[in-house]
Amino acid sequence: MSPRAPARPPTRLSDHQADEGRGRAQLPSRAPGLTQTDLDLLRGLADTRNLRNAAKRAGVTQRVAERRLARLERQLDVQLVAHGPEDLRLTGAGERLLVAATRFRDELGKVVSQVLIRPDTAGPPHLPTLRLAGIGRGWGDWVIDYLAPRLRKLVLTVVSADPDEGRELFERRCVDAVYLWHIPGQVPVLNRLSASQWVLDEPLWVTLPERHPAASQGLVSLADLADDEWIVGPGPGVDLLNTVCSAAGFVPKIGDVSASRSVRRSLLLHGHRVGLVSPVSMPPLGDTSMVRRPLREPVVRRHVLHVDPTVIGPQLRSLLLGLLRHGYLAVAQTRNPVYAASPGFPLRAEDLADLVPPVDPDALRSLPSHVDSRQVRSRDPELDSGDLHLLRAIAASGSINRAASLLSITQPALSRRLSRLEERLGRRLLVRGPRGAALTEVGRRLVDLAADSEAAFGSALESLRGREPGLLPGPGGAAGRVGAVRRPATQMSTGLSAGLAG
Secondary structure, X not given: OOOOOOOOOOXXXXXXXXXXXXXXXXXXXXXXXXXXXXXXXXXXXXXXXXXXXXXXXXXXOHHHHHHHHHHHHHHHOXXXXXXXXXOEEEXXXXXXXXXXXXXXHHHHHHHHHXXXXXXXXXOOOOOEEEEEEEEOXXXXXXXXXXXXXXXXXXXXEEEEEOHHHHHHXXXXXXXXXXXXXXXXXXXXXXXXXOEEEEEEEXXXXXXXXXXXXXHHOOOEOHHXXXXXXXXXXXXXXXXXXXXXXXXXXXXXXXXXXXXXXXXXXXXXXXXXXXXXXXXXXXXXXXXXXXXXXXXXXXXXXXEEEEEOOOOOOHHHHHHHHHHHHHHXXXXXXXXXXXXXXXXXXXXXXXXXXXXXXXXXXXXXXXOOEOOOOOOOOOXXXXXOHHHHHHHHHHHHHOOHHHHHHHHOOOHHHHHHHHHHHHHHHOOOOEEEEOOEEXXXXXXXXXXHHXXXXXXXXXXXXXXXXXXXXXXXXXXHHOEEEOOOOOOOHHHHHHHHOOOOXX
């Protein structure tokens, strides 16, 4: 956002403004500030499990990174980083802090947007949002159409993504849940703290040209397709095709590997290739030369839901699982009723339990506010918790000098920080006069609208204190207890430097 010219301030303070902070001797207690550098450092450790690489990502030296982590552990009185067999990793508390801090900074961005960019249309700044990435490019519409009317107390953000991309979005914390498929027996490795739930085992069908000799068969054998050229998606799509064809006694002739669903569908409609498809994929419109047939041999992909348990609790996870299963049945009955009524349909009556909405309000309150799931900020955000602390100090004291004393910094340093903040936001935040200083209307709105987000972040930090480090993802996605005995925070730097940082 390009800076705007600061609005002209009033020439003097009103009596009400001058008296607003008079008599207040103490700044209200708030959660410790977490800078963008701290957040980048935590995210870098979560992604790389290497202090040197994490420090490089955060733009600081390794020694500075050690000091920052030690400061955070000392402020929160909780262990954030633990030693693994060959690396460093965030503890359960560190993962929860990273999620809470990321959510808080996203919500501050929403506050700035509401106050400065579109004050009349930004909407509620704290509307909970379920951020979900999942299975392929053709599933997003039916998931939204089925889930959104049944989750009325939140906004649904669905990112259609192939398995590899969905996993990456989840690892980068762009989404709070990911709906993946994989080959049964090949469990994907997730480095992020997650809780996994089997959804269903989907039998795949084959699509082939109408003129194909096997097109007249009710069930097609893979052996009948040994001489055909296949089109397939990258990564797990290639692995699945090779696996099932090898079991059938031949090596598939792969004519095209394309990440584009539209390219794959176009070539199939041209009649130039054969391919594996979901039986609930959208059937072709009008008369085409392409037909879909079930396979004689079982070709199965396993659907699994992975969620971040620090954001999506057991009640909401159970509801989401039920909605995905009921939604799959509904779309199958619409797009492929023969498949939905067949004995091989993967969902049974016991899998389709009654849907019970969460009764605990906190089940939704823990969700983040709405942000663009794919957005990656390339610059510092306009507002952070330290800026809010500064503005609250001025509001509480009614004076730059008294605010500087409350913040334990010099008056010139406070003035410089305020000037930089006003330049960054393009708005005047403070009005000065002979009787003191007070926040402008914009400044007060920023502080007021951020209060709920600050309180939620403070509560999240309080929940970390006094707990043992939580469960961490281990090899193959399994969780294990680490760091049962916490070393003092003052030993942090020495411990982090001991051989694992390289």
